[in-house]
Each structure stands twice: as C-alpha cells, then as structure tokens.
Amino acid sequence: MVDTAPVRRLELRAVDVADPLHWRWLLVDLDSGRHLAEHTVALDRRRWEAEALTDLHAYLRWRAEPDRRVASEADVVTRLGEFIALEVLGPAIMAELGRPAPVRLRIGVGTAPFLTALPLELAHLDGVPLARHERVGVSYMVASGGGHPRVPPATGVRLLA
Numbered sequence: 001m002v003d004t005a006p007v008r009r010l011e012l013r014a015v016d017v018a019d020p021l022h023w024r025w026l027l028v029d030l031d032s033g034r035h036l037a038e039h040t041v042a043l044d045r046r047r048w049e050a051e052a053l054t055d056l057h058a059y060l061r062w063r064a065e066p067d068r069r070v071a072s073e074a075d076v077v078t079r080l081g082e083f084i085a086l087e088v089l090g091p092a093i094m095a096e097l098g099r100p101a102p103v104r105l106r107i108g109v110g111t112a113p114f115l116t117a118l119p120l121e122l123a124h125l126d127g128v129p130l131a132r133h134e135r136v137g138v139s140y141m142v143a144s145g146g147g148h149p150r151v152p153p154a155t156g157v158r159l160l161a
Contacts, residue, residue: 007102010036011141012093017112020054021045027093030106039090049083052076056119081122081129089123098125102135109142116140 009030017023021043027036043050052059056077065072085094097103109115121131121138130136 007104008099009104009106010096011106011108012089013108014110014112014115017110020112020114021050023112023115025090025093027096037090037092037096039093041088041090043087049080049087052080053084053088053118056080077122078124080119081124084118084120084123085125088118088120094123094125097130097136100135102137104137105130105139107138107140109140113142116142 011028011030013026013028014023015026021041023041025037025039025041027038028034029036043053045051048059048063052063060073060076064076089097097105107115107120122129124130125133125136130138
C-alpha cells in the first residue's frame with residue numbers, strides 16, 4: 001500500500017545558542033512559515049547522556065562492557081535515543097514529528113555547526129529511532145553566511161604539474 005499523504009516539510013532551527021549545552025529549538029513548517037513547537041535545551045555536563053551525546057563513538061569505546069560489548073553498546077544507544085527525544089528535542093517537537101503525515105525534517109544549525117555532530121537521528125519516536133522511522137527523513141543544513149571569506153573566481157584555468 002502506497003502512502004499518499006502529503007509530505008510535511010519542517011525545519012528545526014537552533015536559536016539562542018549560548019554554548020554546546022544550551023540552546024533553543026524552533027520547529028517551523030516551511031510551507032506555511034508557521035511556528036509549530038519549541039524546546040529549550042539545557043544539558044547537565046555531569047550526566048552520562050551529555051558525554052555520550054557529544055562524542056558517542058568515544059563513549060562507547062571506553063564505557064561499553066567488554067565481555068558483552070554489542071549488547072552493552074545497543075543498550076547505551078537505546079537509552080541515549082530516549083534521552084535525546086525527551087531532553088534534546090523535547091516532547092512538543094517529538095509530538096509534531098509523531099503526527100500521521102510523513103515528515104521531511106531539515107535541521108538548520110545556523111551558527112552552531114557543532115549540532116551536526118550530535119546523533120539526533122537516534123531520538124526515539126514511537127519506539128523507533130528517527131534514522132529508521134518510515135515517516136521521518138532527517139537532513140542537516142549549515143548556514144552559509146558569515147564564517148569564511150569569499151575567494152574571487154579564477155580568471156583562467158590553472159594547472160599544478
């Protein structure tokens with residue numbers, strides 16, 4: 001059976017970014033421009049989830065139980081996905097993503113490119129990580145303004161031999 005519901009195009013925007021542990025999300029419908037939900041993120045660096053969130057690979061390498069590594073890593077990833085849904089994305093945003101229509105979610109990180117390193121697609125929606133969810137597609141958008149100086153285009157072909 002083919003789903004014929006229109007795809008909702010949403011953007012999750014990081015605003016009021018203070019540091020890698022504090023910012024606010026705004027969820028916006030790209031077609032209507034309507035503000036749908038928001039969530040303020042204030043992570044406690046003392047929690048294991050904050051450490052795992054910022055460097056999951058290193059966390060798993062050093063914290064997984066060596067005698068049952070695969071099961072231990074899977075448990076950490078599952079618990080981290082639940083944490084991301086509740087604390088990082090928040091209940092209001094997750095509720096919007098959980099509506100029946102398919103969603104194409106674009107995460108606009110603006111001036112906070114560190115957010116692209118966070119495994120947000122592990123967030124659990126209906127018990128399934130966003131990365132494996134049938135109705136939700138996730139992509140990132142990094143702002144192109146500011147940061148790097150523009151280089152004028154070359155006036156001819158240059159060859160390095």
